[in-house]
Amino acid sequence: MDFGILGPLVVRSADGTEIAVGGPRPRALLTMLLLNAGRVVSLEQLIDWQYGDAPPAGAANAVQAQVSRLRRHLPVEFDAVGYRLAVPAESVDVHRFEALAGEGRRLLASGHPAPAAATLREGLALWRGPALPDLPFGQSQVARLEELRLSALEDLAEAELLLPAGDAQTRGPGGASVAALQELVEAHPLRERLVALLMRALRAAGRQAEALAAFDAARRRLADELGADPSPELTELNLAILRADRPAPRPGVAAPLTSFVGRAAELRLLATGARLTTLVGPGGVGKTRLATEFAAREPGEVCFVDLSPVTDEAGVAPAVLGALGVRESGLQPVGDPADRLAIALADRDLLLVADNCEQVVVAVARLMRRLLGECQGLRVLVTSREALGLTGETLVPLAPLPAPPLPASPGQGAAEAAAYPSVRLFADRAAAVRPGFELTDANAAAVTAICATLDGLPLAIELAAARLRTFPVEEIAARLAADGRFRLLSRGDRTAAARHQTLTAVVGWSWDLLTPDEQEQAARFSIFAGGATLEAAEEICGDVTDLVDKSLVVIDGGRYRMMETIRLYCAAHQPPEVAAEHAAYYLELARRADDHLRGAEQLEWLAALTADHANLMAALRHDPRTGRQMISALAAYWWLSGRRSEAGELAAGLLEEQPGQEEDYVSCVVHAVPRVEPSHWERAAAIIRGARTPFRHPFVVAMFGMLAGPFDSDNHTLLDSEPWTRALNRLGRALLQAMGGDPAGAERELEAVLAAFRTLGERWGVAQGLDGLAMVATWRGQWRRARELRGEALVLLEELGALEECGDILVRRAEALVREGDLKGAADDYRRADELFRKAGQPGRSTLGLGELARLEGRLDEAGALLERALEEAGQGGFVVEGAQARALTALGRLARARGDAPDEARAFHERAVGLARRSPLACDLADAVEGLAGAVPPDDAALLLGVAVALRGTAAVGDPDVARTAEAVRDRPEIFARGAAMSREEALTTLDRIVSD
Known part of the structure; x- marks a missing residue:
């Protein structure tokens, strides 16, 4: 077997099949055992690394249960003091890495840089991300491994600097490692060995001035942050560089006027030694700047030719001749320009950079094919918006700089924002325009918004930074957010080419190079929000291959996308009929997907709909009829993926019953909660009762039942129309049976219902069945069974992304943990549930539980505020509103007693709770309220009410600390309790009425 913990935990069998480990706790446990592969890890250490300084009471049992699950697949052995994973250390990536890093350092120290570099690369290639991400309390181990990784990177750079030039198995000396070293120094600015390696690499690349600047920056950082001077070794290296001769200026390549930000990976791709490399990408993405930077670092001869002024194919070869400095002699032309180029370059080792070739791409392709065939020492770097299409051409697609997502993360500061190269580019250019400008926590949100809105497009970011002469950064962000990018970014460097002076000119240059058919395709593609699948693109636009070739459309993870800047430009040319075609396509996609959301393929189809969420929402807004149809078709998607609240306002605006759209009307009603009037509920219920054909989208009926509650209907047309609805109908009846006594x-x-849903492979139904069984297990005090059932349900719902449902499960698990006595665990679950509810647009559903916890822990003022809020929020509880309000009143009654309020005041709360719970369709709601009242009445009545609660619920609900306190007070009255528990429902209600009226 093979194990990986240098990145997310991965376990593979001997044939390479990945083995699923389970949830966070088993993954953390296995990570700890793998860190100590073949060695015993004590139980105490396992608990410490899983739970930190505050493990729950049952931590040891939990670890033992997790070990039992791991043993199904892995050789975990028990020792007198702990557990051992019986696998060889070399089967774990972290141990292989440590061995390779040590061997690489030994080879380097013994003067063998080539094998040292190969060994170190092999070890570093094992890293797939941050170390030990599945180990919540392993910070010391993470720090140790990250230090080893950084040391290995330093050793690798050292080895590469010692290699001779031209070693085919390495990146080569000096300059080839500069970009990577610059990134490392930025990340670890106080690490002097890295600074020294960067200085040596820059010197080897002939960039002495930058090497000296690197030393000066390091010296200032050491002084400012540590109050220290550079080490003698670093100072001596600086003096050695100062004594060296300055390099001669490089002809043919313009010296850059601005700093170079990002693109380290692309520079490495360009340095692979390919004879023909084409940098492709949309306008403004930085192709010229990258080509210039690479050419400046080239140690040999370079010729740089800008072909943007050339519009005639016949002018390509003469332009290259002119850049080479080859002149005609005499009064007559001397032969064909291409012939003269072939002669001039025949015996030269030269890098030819041909910039801006898109408008003469065919002529450039012909010329380069000839020159590369006849001139053995020639290498060519081309920048263009489409490839030359030659055999042997190496393509380096240039995407925009990585930009932060929108909306910005709450509280995102300067350090987090500066991790994105686009943000660093803006800050650099802004400081040039407005001296003293710095990225700070105060302006980080505005800067990240600018970079995200502009897709990370370097030229657009530079144009935006130039506007700091006129506007503060927050104003620039606001104007861009209002889609004023083309108007705002209308001024740039007046010495730049016309197509680079404004954002409109940048995109317009690409547009003008398209054929009329391609322009129509681009305009049609602009209808897609968030990109499209190939199927959708071809349906709406036809063949988009040419748009991809010309960098108007990019392929990203199997989807076809336009940068938003390009899309907005193309949308101005959009044919009027495209919106209707787009809406029809996505309505059909939603309907097709709905059939798969109730079976084993639901994860794949949920992912497909999520990827097209923006397109689905755009189609929904196309016209009212399509909107109502989309509301129905997407009912399961919105519920299962935790997005139901997104449809609420739209559904409320579509509450109009139209002939033939009765099902769609019902769907709008259930999605419009809580904005819907009672008359709409009544009409929706009538439609469901009177339906004579199955609904096209069965989840609409399911949602109505979940939100409106049980309703009297024997309409088998809807309830038994197919296997999933039959299983759901049985589930609803079973849950009512459980909560009804x-x-x-x-x-x-x-x-039986759980088995039916498992047969279908439908995760949501399985989770509901598991949660129902967990409810019964909780009443009986079967704590471990309840935790396991809800744990499995949570895993399934997390796979679906059902945030609201996950929150509900966490609330019920927290209630069970209170009964079990684990108040800390309950608080963690309540807080996590509250976070999920807020993300789902349903805040407040954890308030009651948090208020009860505050009361139990003696924080009575906090409890009062929370419980009052919970009572107010309970009024929005749909068909369970009476039960929710009753629970809040019961909690307020118990709080009144805890505060020492008058007994009559506490009893009044409980009697109000009983009155509301009498109207709930769920017997368990009334049983809970009756148990609350039992704590506020005389002992004989209290004992009788505790028995009545058992009669109503059909079982005793063990573990409630308040009920346990009441039961302890009346334990000498078992015969009275037994009399209440033996009552029929009618007798119980009569007894309850008598006690309340006394």
Whole structure:
């Protein structure tokens, strides 16, 4: 077997099949065992690394349970003091890395740089991301491994600097490592060995001035942050560079006027030694700047030719001749320009950079094919918006600089923002325009918004930075957000080419190079929000291959996309009929996907719909009829993916019943909660009762039942139309049976329902069945079973992305943890649930639980504020509103008693709770309220009410600390309790009425 922990945990069998490990706790446990492969890890250490300084009471049992699950697939052995994973250390990437790093350092110290470099590269290639991400409390181990990784990177750079020039198995000396070293120094500015390596690499590349600047920057940092001077070794290296002769100026390549930001990976790709390399990308992405930077670092002869002024194919060869300095003699032309070029370059080792070739790409291709065939020492670097299309051409696609996502993360500061090269580029150019400008926590949000809005497009970012002469950075961000990018970015460097002076000119240059058919395709493609699949692109636009070739459209993870800047430009030319075609396509996609969301393929189809979410929302807004149809077709998608709230306002605006759209009307009603009037609920219920054909989208009926509650209907047309709806109908009846006083019978039915959903492979239904069984297990005090059932349900719902459902499960698990006595674990679950509810647009659903916890822990003022808020929020609880309000009132009654309020005041809360719970369709709601009242009445009545609660619920609900306190007070009255528990529902209600009226 093979194991990886240098990145997310991965376990592979001997045949390479990946083995699933499970949730966060088992993954953390396995990570700890792998760190100590073949060695015993004590139980105490396993608990410390899993839970930190505050492990829960059952931590040891939890670890033992996790080990049991791991043993199904892995050789975990028990020792007297702990556990050992019986696998060889070399099967774990971290141990292989440590061995290779040590061997690489030994080879380097013994004077063998080539094998040292190969060994170190092999070790570093094992890293797939941050170390030990699955180990929550392993910070010391993470720090140790990251230090080893950094040391190995330093050793690798050292080895590469010692290699002779032209070693084919390495990156070569000096300049080839500069970009990587610059990034490392930026990340670790106080590490002097890295600074020294960067200085040596820059010197080897003939960039002495930059090497001296690197030393000066390091000296200032050491003084400012540590109050220290550079080491003698670093100072001596600086003096050695100062004594060296300055390099001669490089002809043919313009000296850059600005700093170079990012593109380290692309520079490495250009340095591979290919004879023909083409940098392709949209206008303004930085092709010329990258080509100039690479050419400046080239140690040999370079010729740089700008072909942007050339519009006639016949002018390409003469332009290259002119850049080479080859002149005609006499009064007559001397032969064909291409012939003269071939002669001039025949015996020269030269890098020819041909910039801006898109408008004469065919002529450039012909010329380069001839020259490369006849001139053995020639290498060519081309920049263009499309490839030359020659055999042997190496393409380096240039994307925009990585930009932060929108919206910006809450509280994002300067350090986090500066991790993005686009942000660093803006800050650099802004400082040139407005001296003293710095990226700070105060302006980081505005800067990240600018870079994200401009797609990370370097030229657009530079144009935006230039506007700091006129506007503050926040104003620039606001104007760009209002889609004023083309108007705002209308001024640039007046010495630049016309096509680079404004954002409109940048995109217009690419547009004008398209044929009429390509322009129509680009205009049609602009209808897509967030990109499109190949199928969708071909349906709406036809063959988009030419748009991809010309960098108007890019392929990103299997999807076809336009940068937003290009899309907005093309949208101005969009044919009027495209919006209707787009809406029709995505309505059909939503309908097709809905059939797969109730089976084993639901994850794949949820992912497909999520990828096209922006397009689906655009189609929904196309016209009212399509909007109502989309609301129905996407009902399952919105619910399962936790996006139901996104449709609410739109659905409320479409609440109009149209002939033939009755199902769509019902869907709008259930999605418009809580904005919908009672008359709409009544009409929706009537449509469901009277339906004579199955709904096209069964999840609409499911949502109505979940939100409106049980309703009297024997309409088998809807409830038994297909396997999923039959299973759902049984689930609803089983849950009502459990909460209506027959948990034992419900448990048997829930097991059968769970089996039906498992057969279908439908995760949401399985999760509901598991949660129902967990509810019954919690009442019985089967804590471990309840945790395992809800744990599996959470895993399934997290796979779906159902945030709201995950929050509900966490709230119910927290309630069970309170009964179990784990208040800290309950608080963690409540807080996590609250975060999920807020993300799903449903805040407040954890308030009651957090208020109860505050009361149990003695924080009575905090509890009062939370419980009052919970009572107010309970009024928005749909068909369970009475039960939710009753629970809040019961909690307020218990709080009144804890504060020492008058007994009558506490009892009043409980009697109000009982009155509301009497109207709930769920017997368990009334049982809970009755148990609350039992704590506020005389002992005989208290004992009787505790029995009545058991009769109503159909079982005792163990573990409630408040009920346990009441039961302890009346334990000498078992016969009274037994009399209440033996009552029928009618007798129980009569008894309850008598006690309340006394």
